[in-house]
Amino acid sequence: MPSRTPTTKGRKTKTREQEKLPVCPLQNAAANNIRQVMDAEGKLTGDLPDPDIPPEKLLHMYETMVMVRAIDDRGWLLQRSGRVEFWIPHCGLEAVHNGATLAYEDPDWIFMGYRHPGVMLMRGVPLVQLFAQFFGRADEPFKGRRLPTLMGDRRYNIVPMTTQVGSYIPHVCGAAMGALIKGHDTKFLAIFGDGSSSRGEFHSGMNFAGVHKPPVVFICENNGWAISTPQSLQTGSATFAEKGDAYGVRNLVVDGNDALAVYSVVKEARDLGPDEGATLIEAMTYRMGYHTSSDNPDLYREQAEVDAWAAWDPLIRLRKYMERKKLWNKKKEDALWARCKEEISAAIKEAEAMDFPHPSTMFDDTFEEMTWMLEEQKAALLADLEDLS
Amino acid sequence: MYEFILPDIGEGISEALLINWTVNPGDQVAEDQEVATISTDKVDVELPSPRAGTVSELCWKPGDTVQVGSVFMRIETADDSAETPTPAKVKKPKPKAATPEKVEKKPGNIIAAPSTRKLAAEQNIDLSSVSGSGPEGRVLRRDIATTTETKSEAPSGVRIAMAERMAHSVHTLAHTTMNFEVHADGLLALQKRLSPAANAQDLKLSMSVIIAKCVATALTRHPRFNATIDEEAVGLVLHNAVNMGLALASDRGLTVPVLRDVQALTLFALARHLGDTVNKGRDNQLQPADFRDGTFTLTNTGGLETADFLSTRPVINAPQAAILWVSRIKTRPRVVNEQLEAGPVINCSLSFDHRFLDGAEGVAFINDIAELFEIPEQALASE
Amino acid sequence: MNIATATADTGTTVLEAIKAGMSDAMDADSDVILMGEDVGLAGGIFRTSTGLHQRFGSKRVIDTPLDEKGIVAHGIGLALYGLKPIVEIQFSGFIHDAFEHIMFCAARYRWASGGQYSCPMVIRAPSFGGIKGGFWHSQSVEAYFVHHGGMKILCPSTPEDAYRMMLAAVQDPDPVLLIEPVPLYRSMSAKFEMDGKAATIGEAKVTRTGSDVTVVTYGPIQYEVEKAAEELATTKGYDVEIIDLRTLIPYDMDTILASVKKTGRVITVHEAPLSMGFGAELAAVIQEKAFGYLHTPIQRVAAPDVPYHFSIGDEYYRPNARRIRLAIERTMEFEF
Numbered sequence A: 001m002p003s004r005t006p007t008t009k010g011r012k013t014k015t016r017e018q019e020k021l022p023v024c025p026l027q028n029a030a031a032n033n034i035r036q037v038m039d040a041e042g043k044l045t046g047d048l049p050d051p052d053i054p055p056e057k058l059l060h061m062y063e064t065m066v067m068v069r070a071i072d073d074r075g076w077l078l079q080r081s082g083r084v085e086f087w088i089p090h091c092g093l094e095a096v097h098n099g100a101t102l103a104y105e106d107p108d109w110i111f112m113g114y115r116h117p118g119v120m121l122m123r124g125v126p127l128v129q130l131f132a133q134f135f136g137r138a139d140e141p142f143k144g145r146r147l148p149t150l151m152g153d154r155r156y157n158i159v160p161m162t163t164q165v166g167s168y169i170p171h172v173c174g175a176a177m178g179a180l181i182k183g184h185d186t187k188f189l190a191i192f193g194d195g196s197s198s199r200g201e202f203h204s205g206m207n208f209a210g211v212h213k214p215p216v217v218f219i220c221e222n223n224g225w226a227i228s229t230p231q232s233l234q235t236g237s238a239t240f241a242e243k244g245d246a247y248g249v250r251n252l253v254v255d256g257n258d259a260l261a262v263y264s265v266v267k268e269a270r271d272l273g274p275d276e277g278a279t280l281i282e283a284m285t286y287r288m289g290y291h292t293s294s295d296n297p298d299l300y301r302e303q304a305e306v307d308a309w310a311a312w313d314p315l316i317r318l319r320k321y322m323e324r325k326k327l328w329n330k331k332k333e334d335a336l337w338a339r340c341k342e343e344i345s346a347a348i349k350e351a352e353a354m355d356f357p358h359p360s361t362m363f364d365d366t367f368e369e370m371t372w373m374l375e376e377q378k379a380a381l382l383a384d385l386e387d388l389s
Numbered sequence B: 001m002y003e004f005i006l007p008d009i010g011e012g013i014s015e016a017l018l019i020n021w022t023v024n025p026g027d028q029v030a031e032d033q034e035v036a037t038i039s040t041d042k043v044d045v046e047l048p049s050p051r052a053g054t055v056s057e058l059c060w061k062p063g064d065t066v067q068v069g070s071v072f073m074r075i076e077t078a079d080d081s082a083e084t085p086t087p088a089k090v091k092k093p094k095p096k097a098a099t100p101e102k103v104e105k106k107p108g109n110i111i112a113a114p115s116t117r118k119l120a121a122e123q124n125i126d127l128s129s130v131s132g133s134g135p136e137g138r139v140l141r142r143d144i145a146t147t148t149e150t151k152s153e154a155p156s157g158v159r160i161a162m163a164e165r166m167a168h169s170v171h172t173l174a175h176t177t178m179n180f181e182v183h184a185d186g187l188l189a190l191q192k193r194l195s196p197a198a199n200a201q202d203l204k205l206s207m208s209v210i211i212a213k214c215v216a217t218a219l220t221r222h223p224r225f226n227a228t229i230d231e232e233a234v235g236l237v238l239h240n241a242v243n244m245g246l247a248l249a250s251d252r253g254l255t256v257p258v259l260r261d262v263q264a265l266t267l268f269a270l271a272r273h274l275g276d277t278v279n280k281g282r283d284n285q286l287q288p289a290d291f292r293d294g295t296f297t298l299t300n301t302g303g304l305e306t307a308d309f310l311s312t313r314p315v316i317n318a319p320q321a322a323i324l325w326v327s328r329i330k331t332r333p334r335v336v337n338e339q340l341e342a343g344p345v346i347n348c349s350l351s352f353d354h355r356f357l358d359g360a361e362g363v364a365f366i367n368d369i370a371e372l373f374e375i376p377e378q379a380l381a382s383e
Numbered sequence C: 001m002n003i004a005t006a007t008a009d010t011g012t013t014v015l016e017a018i019k020a021g022m023s024d025a026m027d028a029d030s031d032v033i034l035m036g037e038d039v040g041l042a043g044g045i046f047r048t049s050t051g052l053h054q055r056f057g058s059k060r061v062i063d064t065p066l067d068e069k070g071i072v073a074h075g076i077g078l079a080l081y082g083l084k085p086i087v088e089i090q091f092s093g094f095i096h097d098a099f100e101h102i103m104f105c106a107a108r109y110r111w112a113s114g115g116q117y118s119c120p121m122v123i124r125a126p127s128f129g130g131i132k133g134g135f136w137h138s139q140s141v142e143a144y145f146v147h148h149g150g151m152k153i154l155c156p157s158t159p160e161d162a163y164r165m166m167l168a169a170v171q172d173p174d175p176v177l178l179i180e181p182v183p184l185y186r187s188m189s190a191k192f193e194m195d196g197k198a199a200t201i202g203e204a205k206v207t208r209t210g211s212d213v214t215v216v217t218y219g220p221i222q223y224e225v226e227k228a229a230e231e232l233a234t235t236k237g238y239d240v241e242i243i244d245l246r247t248l249i250p251y252d253m254d255t256i257l258a259s260v261k262k263t264g265r266v267i268t269v270h271e272a273p274l275s276m277g278f279g280a281e282l283a284a285v286i287q288e289k290a291f292g293y294l295h296t297p298i299q300r301v302a303a304p305d306v307p308y309h310f311s312i313g314d315e316y317y318r319p320n321a322r323r324i325r326l327a328i329e330r331t332m333e334f335e336f
């Protein structure tokens, strides 16, 4: 291995059009055609009206957003100290998935990605279940089989993402077509990244959606990056939303760091009439953290860009909005953070003490009823483990 | 005591450079408090403590390269439940036995390994007439051998292995055999002279030992006979060490344990070595390794002969390239100084693979063997 | 050669060897280009292409949109036009989107055009388990790609092989799937001369000679085989011969047969699932061509026919030295 000096690895030197200081596009939302309720200070300056979410629901969303942020802070450290094997950060993306989940009813189906733990929490999944998943323990819905943060739970109508990003876009569309065919009024939501829009599945999903008009909201969470790939290398179009035009799918761009705006546009799209079909919503946001614990963003992005987005932190904006409405204050804020941290510590303690799955469970669920082939392989494996203490 | 194991923080990181510690031994650390900065070839990383407690040992110095999976630091924790986690807490499984190969033995349904079938075919044996003694009535090689034996006890695997090797050798190698006779007065005299000294050391100086030593000496002079055949390269691989296979007849069949480095052993060392090997063979203690790496085989049926054997056609122990058979020493008519007289002679047959060794080489080799048998002291004197 | 203890003085890691192979190939031929997700500034998510973007520029080191099908399919177009693309699939678990283009386009252009067109290109597929990757990041996908001809498949497991096979793959006139050993990327290093010499495709290597039993394997799992062989040599005196296939298509029949005829006992080991795996093909062809030499049934050691489990997969799904040892013992103790 080459000799290594203890410095930060290969900080990216200036390339591309980054001569001037980066500006967060949310600052010029109107000019950029980005739908918005509030500005960075939580003031109602946007083109969208205040959705006036009832205080109870609003607080539930905000508290979940804080919890989600606290989970990311803690999850990162757990990975670095070797207690969790892998981590996919979601800091900065809280408004998108929490705002969207709030706009949906519990019987509705949500297809979530790997940066959206709030979807689970908003619907009442216990915190310890999330940590059991992060720790790969047996007693969680997916039985320790999937990488940390790749969650879902059928009891809450939350479908897990597939292994390949974006593969589930046509799945959502198909499921929604199913509801149409059966005459159900179940609605569907899918959240995926900007990178996923490059896959054929995105185009197939949009194409079917344009033709069949299923009740789906597709949220393309444009967090600026697909690992190291910026928008300019992902697509030649000015927005991801406008791809919907080609397929006859209603579309718009929303301020993804404005939970109220996300809620508003998703709610409106969800509540469209039966013939009005699907909506593609591009949520402009920013991945403040690493792509995953295996990443090193210093190789490809400027800290100044991250800083520009930090001023538009979705938690701060919503908090300021609530403070203006006299729904929130510093005392409540401090108490909330303290409670979140405490609950997380308790959940970690409980989840970490749980058992790992037994090797024999690897074979379960491959089929509804195990084939003789798997029975035989299972018996052989267990026999090989026999004298293993 | 909690051992903080250096984790793989980036899917396939194998080591990290320790840049610095941010705690000292004796410090209190909180859970998740930063304790060190490390550098991997992917990224620089601040490592948080997995447990709260007192730092008891920092196992590495800044500048050290630490392997993933090694103990990074030790922390004295207040509660004992915080031990180092095991990689997977799995309770001992209760296994069912793996399904064994189940075959029903029906009339006409013969169960046998392919190589066993091949062996049977080569010996013209109808397998359906053989009763299998293996699991589920499988016909084993020893069952085949039984049918060819008149003796009632089952032949051993040793005999079976031999059978196959011999067949292979006969079918593949271009066997050429040369027979010769040597006066054995010198061999007998040497044995007589050295036996008292050997006995004093609890050794039996058998004729095999002296003959083996002479042959080893001849082989060092004719290295192309101390060789193995490389069928792929179509050539001989010559060897420095004389690893001599000594064919031992026993009631289990013929075994050929290998005596290593015979050229380098003194006569007495060889005697001891051979004695040990014979004992091991008798006690069934020979290991697979004792049969490997032979470079030449010496076969001596002396102990079994009653009739006068003048020659045989020994089968080469492939991949070796040659084999020497020697008879018992016996008194036979011979010509000395143009006179017919009775005296001790030893009969010999050398087989070699004519694909790689020619007749002239064979004659030269035999001449040397004969000379060494006549004056075996040369073998003791040569380097 | 040194597993898990690569340090500064033990030479080149597998990862560096791959990079050097690409870099030398690109130096030697300006038609060679690299294309894939995050291969540019980030140097690939494993850092196998660190520095290549800076050296060869964005025309020859191309960061693509997130689209495996597109990456391979556009690679095919480049190849048809005479360039020599090396396309990277980020993890082999994501290769399947490109299946149609790999198997039914790249591997068939030559045949289907009556020999007029061909697609010499290299498809890099980082594979194998042991990095806590679950079924996202630890897949062994080779069996999906061996079903018909048209594409060669190489699988290096040492730094030197990684380097020379990269060169061989680039020089080959047909499409080549290069299955890269992720768990060895950083953990294995060796000294050798990076002299621009390409490996010979289709040559296996006997990595350990023995006379009792033949283990045919490939990929990083062979080091588990080695551990088992080592252990059995001391505990039971079994003399295990190990063959690293190195090339799956076309595999080295001669080396396999020579060994099987010597030992009469065969075990195949891979970390892809058991059924219809590469081991099954080997077992079939060995019994066809060396039936009479077999003393024992051919055994296969492989992963079960289920996905790679995240939390216990490395310990229990992926075959290990222990399971391989048990298989060898069963074979050796089989009476024939």
Ligand SMILES: Cc1ncc(C[n+]2csc(CCOP(=O)(O)OP(=O)(O)O)c2C)c(N)n1
Pocket: A115, A163, A164, A165, A192, A193, A194, A195, A196, A197, A223, A225, A226, A227, A287, A291, C037, C066, C068, C090, C094, C097
């Ligand atoms: C089909 C496929 N190719 C590659 C990957 C590896 N990979 C995991 S996440 C990721 C980037 C995804 O980007 P995006 O869709 O924008 O989502 P983000 O991670 O930014 O939230 C990639 C390339 C994958 N999971 N699936």
